[in-house]
Each structure stands twice: as C-alpha cells, then as structure tokens.
Amino acid sequence: MAREHIKHIESYTPQAGTMIPLGTQKFLRTCVLWQIIRFIAINIKMTKLIVNSHH
Amino acid sequence: MARLVILGAGVAGHTAASFAAKWLGKKHEVVVVTPNSKWNWIPSNIWVGVGEMSKKDVTFDLDPVYKKARVDYRQAKAVSINPEGSTSKAKAFVTVEYTGQGKEGQSEEIEYDYLINATGPKLNFGATPGLGEGTTMGEHTVSVCTADHAVHAAHVLDEKIAKMKKGEEQTFLIGTGHGMCTCQGAAFEYIFNIEHKLRNEGVRDKAKMIWISNESFLGDFGMGGMHIKMGGYVASSKIFAESIYAERGLDWIIGAHVNKVEAGKVTYETLDGKISEQEFDFAMLIPPFAGVGMKAYGKDGEDITDVVFAPNGMMKVDADYTPKDYRDWRASDWPKTLQNPTYKNIFAAGIAFAPPHPISKPMKSENGTPITPTPPRTGMPSAMMGKAVTQSIVDMINGKSSEPTHTACMSEMGAACVASAGKGLFSGTAAAMTVFPVVPDFEKYPGTGRDINGTTGEIGLAAHWVKHLLHHAFIWKAKLKPGWTLIPE
Numbered sequence: 001m002a003r004e005h006i007k008h009i010e011s012y013t014p015q016a017g018t019m020i021p022l023g024t025q026k027f028l029r030t031c032v033l034w035q036i037i038r039f040i041a042i043n044i045k046m047t048k049l050i051v052n053s054h055h
Numbered sequence: 056m057a058r059l060v061i062l063g064a065g066v067a068g069h070t071a072a073s074f075a076a077k078w079l080g081k082k083h084e085v086v087v088v089t090p091n092s093k094w095n096w097i098p099s100n101i102w103v104g105v106g107e108m109s110k111k112d113v114t115f116d117l118d119p120v121y122k123k124a125r126v127d128y129r130q131a132k133a134v135s136i137n138p139e140g141s142t143s144k145a146k147a148f149v150t151v152e153y154t155g156q157g158k159e160g161q162s163e164e165i166e167y168d169y170l171i172n173a174t175g176p177k178l179n180f181g182a183t184p185g186l187g188e189g190t191t192m193g194e195h196t197v198s199v200c201t202a203d204h205a206v207h208a209a210h211v212l213d214e215k216i217a218k219m220k221k222g223e224e225q226t227f228l229i230g231t232g233h234g235m236c237t238c239q240g241a242a243f244e245y246i247f248n249i250e251h252k253l254r255n256e257g258v259r260d261k262a263k264m265i266w267i268s269n270e271s272f273l274g275d276f277g278m279g280g281m282h283i284k285m286g287g288y289v290a291s292s293k294i295f296a297e298s299i300y301a302e303r304g305l306d307w308i309i310g311a312h313v314n315k316v317e318a319g320k321v322t323y324e325t326l327d328g329k330i331s332e333q334e335f336d337f338a339m340l341i342p343p344f345a346g347v348g349m350k351a352y353g354k355d356g357e358d359i360t361d362v363v364f365a366p367n368g369m370m371k372v373d374a375d376y377t378p379k380d381y382r383d384w385r386a387s388d389w390p391k392t393l394q395n396p397t398y399k400n401i402f403a404a405g406i407a408f409a410p411p412h413p414i415s416k417p418m419k420s421e422n423g424t425p426i427t428p429t430p431p432r433t434g435m436p437s438a439m440m441g442k443a444v445t446q447s448i449v450d451m452i453n454g455k456s457s458e459p460t461h462t463a464c465m466s467e468m469g470a471a472c473v474a475s476a477g478k479g480l481f482s483g484t485a486a487a488m489t490v491f492p493v494v495p496d497f498e499k500y501p502g503t504g505r506d507i508n509g510t511t512g513e514i515g516l517a518a519h520w521v522k523h524l525l526h527h528a529f530i531w532k533a534k535l536k537p538g539w540t541l542i543p544e
Contacts, residue, residue, distance in 0.1 A: 034515075053491070
C-alpha cells in the first residue's frame with residue numbers, strides 16, 4: 001500500500017531526500033468531513049491574522 | 056475641495072479608490088487613472104490558464120463601478136509626475152496618455168492635491184532575451200500574469216494535451232524567467248494546476264514536468280521561506296515544498312537565472328556558475344518586475360526621476376534605503392506610512408513602492424550574476440497598504456493631521472496566502488498559509504524571524520474552498536456590492 005505512493009522515487013535524487021505523504025495523509029486531504037473541520041480552522045487562523053495585522 | 060489622484064486600479068489602487076470615494080464623498084474629487092478598462096482578480100488567472108475559468112470569470116468593467124462610486128475614471132497610462140508643477144502650472148500634476156474612452160493617444164495634465172502611486176509592476180519580459188520585448192510577451196513561452204495571457208496559455212496547453220493523447224511525450228517547464236524575479240507563488244500554483252489537469256485528462260504519464268526558479272531553496276517564495284509547527288517540530292517550508300514536488304513527480308532546478316529563451320529551449324546559469332540548457336514543449340516563465348517607468352520633472356522641467364523613484368522604477372517611500380550587508384538588515388528598514396520622503400502629498404502602495412532590499416538572502420553566482428528572489432507584495436498586504444494610505448490622506452485632507460495617521464508595514468503585518476494545487480470542488484487541493492509578519496523580524500522573533508503561532512500552513516480541500524471563497528468575496532467587494540466594506544483586506 002505504502003509502495004504505491006513512493007514507487008516513483010529514485011534513490012540519490014533530491015526527491016529521495018524529502019518526505020512523501022502516504023495513503024492516510026492523502027486521504028485526509030480530500031476527506032470532506034475532516035476538511036470541513038479544517039475549513040473552520042483555516043478561517044479562524046486567517047481572521048486572527050487579519051485582526052493582528054490592521055493597525 | 057481637494058483632488059486625490061490614484062494611479063492604477065489593481066488591488067492596491069482600487070482598494071484606495073473605493074475607500075477614498077466612500078470617505079471623501081461629494082466634497083472632494085477622486086480620480087483614478089489606469090490604462091485598463093477592466094479589473095482583474097489576478098489570483099484566479101492560473102485557473103484561466105488551465106481552462107478552468109474564463110476571462111469573464113476573473114474580470115469586470117471598471118467604468119460602471121466607478122460611475123456608481125462617483126469616481127472620475129480615466130482610461131490612461133501615467134507617463135510623468137510634476138510634483139512641483141511647472142513654469143506654466145503652479146499646482147502639482149501628472150501627465151497621462153489615454154488608452155481608451157475615445158481619446159487614445161491624447162495627452163492630458165491632471166492636477167492633484169494628493170497622489171497615490173499604485174501602478175503595479177511593469178512586466179519586464181524584455182529583461183531576458185527571447186522572453187519578450189519590453190512589456191510584450193514573446194512567442195516561445197506563455198504567461199498567466201494577465202487574464203488575456205492566461206486565456207492564450209490555456210489554448211496552448213490544450214494543444215499539448217491533444218498531442219499527449221495521441222501518445223507524444225511533452226516536457227513542461229514552469230517557473231521564473233530571470234534571476235531577479237518575484238511571484239514564485241503564482242508559478243507554483245500554475246505547475247501544480249497543470250499537473251492536476253494532466254492527471255484528470257489521463258496523460259500525466261506522458262509529461263515530464265520541471266520547475267525552474269531563482270530561489271536558492273524550494274519554498275523560498277521570495278520571502279526567505281517560512282517555518283511551520285508540525286508534529287512536534289518546527290520545519291522549514293523547504294521540507295514541505297520539496298515534499299509536494301516529489302509527491303507529484305516534479306523535477307526542480309533552483310538557484311537559476313534564465314538568460315536566454317529560444318524556441319523549445321532555455322539557457323540558464325546556476326549559483327555554481329554553470330551554464331546549462333533545458334528543452335521544453337510548453338513553458339511558462341514569470342518575467343521580472345520593474346516600476347512602470349514614469350518620469351518625474353521639477354518646476355523648471357529638470358529631470359528629477361532619481362529623486363522620486365529608485366533605479367528599478369519603483370517609488371521611494373519612508374524606507375531605509377541605506378545599502379547594507381544582508382546581516383545588517385532590520386525589520387525597521389521597511390516603510391510604515393508609504394509616504395514619499397521628498398513630496399509629502401505623494402504615497403505609493405502595493406508593488407509600486409520601492410522595497411529597501413529583498414527579503415530572501417541575496418545570492419550571486421560564481422560568475423557574479425545576481426540570482427535572488429525579489430520581495431513579493433501579495434494581495435492582502437497590497438490592499439492593506441491601499442487602505443492605510445487612503446486613511447492617512449483623508450485625515451490630512453480633513454485637517455485632522457498634517458502627517459500620515461495610518462501605517463501598513465510589511466514587517467508588522469501578516470499575509471494569508473492560498474496557493475492552489477489543483478481545482479475541483481471535491482478533488483482540488485491548495486496550500487493555505489498564514490505568515491506573520493511578512494518581512495521577518497529577527498529581533499522580535501529570534502530564530503525563525505516570525506511568530507511561530509501565527510505562521511501556519513496546510514494542504515487540503517478546505518484550502519481550495521477558501522481560495523474559491525476568496526475569489527467570489529473579493530470580486531463582490533471590488534464591485535462595491537452591498538456590504539463590501541465588511542469583507543476585510
């Protein structure tokens with residue numbers, strides 16, 4: 001299973017020196033229920049940033 | 056009655072004009088000078104560039120909006136500024152050349168009491184041989200800088216997809232077209248949206264995709280990268296950027312100055328001084344930016360362009376322009392009020408102001424060629440600057456103060472950025488980032504230069520929804536529809 005996500009990586013290339021997301025991580029990126037929670041979280045973070053940025 | 060003239064109707068200029076019209080009302084005049092007849096929500100141009108949106112989705116006519124707001128709209132480009140007037144005119148004025156409204160080619164001198172320079176960038180395609188001539192894109196590459204460019208890019212992309220469907224392999228080269236470019240974020244969005252589209256079209260296996268940029272590390276984005284808390288660690292954006300590039304099978308060339316573009320090939324120099332070539336079938340290379348090239352003249356007609364503008368054509372403001380070593384850069388170098396130091400009734404906002412220096416560490420190749428990303432001025436900071444200078448000018452016009460009353464300093468404000476990695480209501484993703492402050496302050500935040508609690512990033516469908524929301528919200532706001540002031544910059 002994990003193999004599917006990393007089989008395209010070649011040894012000793014720059015791509016081999018970083019982190020590659022596996023199935024669960026990728027699933028969560030487009031899992032609607034989880035992403036609804038993340039949508040709320042992102043909006044809260046951005047609102048805080050906007051409030052802290054206006055002088 | 057005072058007259059405020061605003062040069063430019065992009066994010067900064069249009070924000071300034073919208074608030075100026077609201078706050079100054081009928082008592083004073085607001086004039087907007089822009090060569091464009093349409094407003095463009097530039098962040099969505101990348102979706103036009105992959106055929107997921109049309110030009111109509113990202114633009115609207117300025118004339119009716121400005122009529123409604125009682126803004127005097129002139130479709131013209133600003134050619135020069137006379138901040139002291141002239142021998143025949145006591146008052147300060149700008150000279151403009153019309154590009155529309157039935158007066159194409161005609162010149163006019165427009166007097167002002169206050170001036171906001173929000174002209175944005177000159178797309179300096181001509182800086183790289185073969186990339187284009189002057190501000191005109193060449194024929195070897197495509198662009199997503201304007202809506203029209205993006206429409207053309209989508210057509211060319213479709214031609215390549217058709218070829219791949221017939222079994223031909225194609226090489227895609229996306230990134231920056233010069234060693235001193237900014238806007239790596241836009242190129243990042245474009246390469247990932249193309250990759251997403253190619254997968255959807257079932258031809259991804261026929262495409263070799265290569266990123267080329269002037270960043271010394273992936274994830275620099277012209278702001279020296281950023282650090283994000285993740286899984287009990289603080290990690291550089293380098294790690295996350297390399298991760299998504301590797302995940303999606305993209306190769307990358309970094310620390311690169313593209314010095315020539317020919318049909319199907321670029322020549323570039325890297326930081327180690329090596330000169331290399333890369334062939335391509337489809338290339339989108341962001342051009343370097345410069346100021347639009349306005350001149351400035353004194354009372355007697357003497358050329359005072361270097362008093363008002365920096366050598367790159369961007370306007371001097373209240374920044375510390377003292378040349379200094381990168382290790383001596385300070386957050387306090389960055390301007391606060393955006394007021395021109397010589398002519399106190401002139402302000403600059405958005406890309407039009409001259410930054411004191413880059414944000415990223417300056418680099419040169421072994422041959423001495425500068426290869427350094429220049430500072431990005433993205434939508435949120437640009438809009439905040441447009442609003443802040445307008446607030447200052449309104450207070451000055453109304454006699455509340457003789458000095459600017461509001462600030463918008465990039466080392467004291469944050470930016471929220473959403474970089475699309477592919478469009479789709481349930482299949483799209485984007486990277487949603489908050490960076491605070493935009494320009495790192497290593498004295499206030501030792502180590503990373505930024506507030507680690509206010510600097511965040513994540514990739515997912517939610518961020519794509521946010522980008523869609525921002526698209527609709529900011530077009531609503533720019534059209535001055537009901538409640539537009541409730542949408543924050």
